[in-house]
Each structure stands twice: as structure tokens, then as C-alpha cells.
Amino acid sequence: MNLPSDQPDRIQKPEDLEFVPFTIPGFSGDTQAAFPNNDLSVAPFIALLIMAPGAFLKKHYHQTADEAVYVVEGELINDGQPLPAGSFLTHGSGVWHGPHTTRTGCKLMFIQSVPVGPEDSVFVD
Numbered sequence: 616m617n618l619p620s621d622q623p624d625r626i627q628k629p630e631d632l633e634f635v636p637f638t639i640p641g642f643s644g645d646t647q648a649a650f651p652n653n654d655l656s657v658a659p660f661i662a663l664l665i666m667a668p669g670a671f672l673k674k675h676y677h678q679t680a681d682e683a684v685y686v687v688e689g690e691l692i693n694d695g696q697p698l699p700a701g702s703f704l705t706h707g708s709g710v711w712h713g714p715h716t717t718r719t720g721c722k723l724m725f726i727q728s729v730p731v732g733p734e735d736s737v738f739v740d
Contacts, residue, residue, distance in 0.1 A: 625657060632649040632651065634663070634665060635648060637664065641672055641736065642671070644669050645666075646665065646667065649662070650662050650663075659726050659727060660680075660725075660726070661724065661725065661726055662724070663687075663722065663723070665720070665721075666691075666715075666717045666723070667720050668717060668718060668719060668720045669717070672713055672716070673714050674739040675711070675712065675736050676709055676710055676711045676736070677736055678736075679708050679729055680729045681706070681708055681727065682726070683704070684723055684724070685723065685724045686699065687722040687723060688700050689717060689721030690717060690719050692715065692716045692718065693712065693714075693715055694712070694713060700721075708728075
């Protein structure tokens with residue numbers, strides 16, 4: 616049971632976010648990422664991803680992370696299915712998803728039970 620805490624809220628405004636090039640195996644095209652939260656003692660892992668038109672991520676699964684993806688802007692194409700802004704894509708660890716691409720470019724918010732990196736991702740070639 617978690618006890619109440621007087622720890623203050625963590626607030627980040629858009630101008631506080633630093634987007635950096637995001638390259639991991641399985642990605643191609645221009646992709647930028649910001650990480651509003653990577654402190655799992657505070658909240659789930661949260662990442663924002665901006666995919667330029669034509670960016671591509673291979674079909675994959677995560678070995679340990681459950682994941683929810685929210686399409687903030689633009690359109691994500693997941694395994695051929697267009698997902699417009701406002702759409703959610705959710706899956707547990709071990710569930711294949713993707714490939715992901717975008718014709719228009721898109722901004723995505725990822726919420727994960729643990730941080731996901733190349734060591735947790737298994738790709739289909």
C-alpha cells in the first residue's frame with residue numbers, strides 16, 4: 616500500500632522539453648525524442664517522439680515493458696492501419712506491434728511500465 620506523500624508534482628511545459636535525435640536499431644528516417652519522465656519512483660516512463668514523414672520502425676516486441684502509445688499530432692500507421700491524432704495503441708510485454716511509419720509526420724507519447732531501449736526490443740528483419 617502506498618502512503619500519501621507531500622512530494623510536489625513534477626510539471627514540465629513544452630518549452631522545458633529538449634528533443635534530441637533518436638536512433639535505435641530498427642529505426643530509419645528522422646526521429647526526435649524528449650523524455651518528460653524517466654524516474655520510475657515518480658511515475659511511469661514517458662517519452663515523446665516526433666517522426667518525420669517516411670520515418671519507419673520495424674515490427675517488434677518488448678521483453679519486459681507494457682506500453683501505451685497516444686497519437687498527439689499527425690497520423691501513425693501501425694501495421695498498415697492509419698491511426699489519426701487522438702488514437703491509442705496499447706500492448707503488453709511480448710506482444711508484436713508495428714511496423715510503424717507515417718506519411719504526414721506525427722508526434723507520439725509513449726507511456727511504459729519500464730524504460731524501453733534496444734536491449735528490451737526484439738525486431739523482425
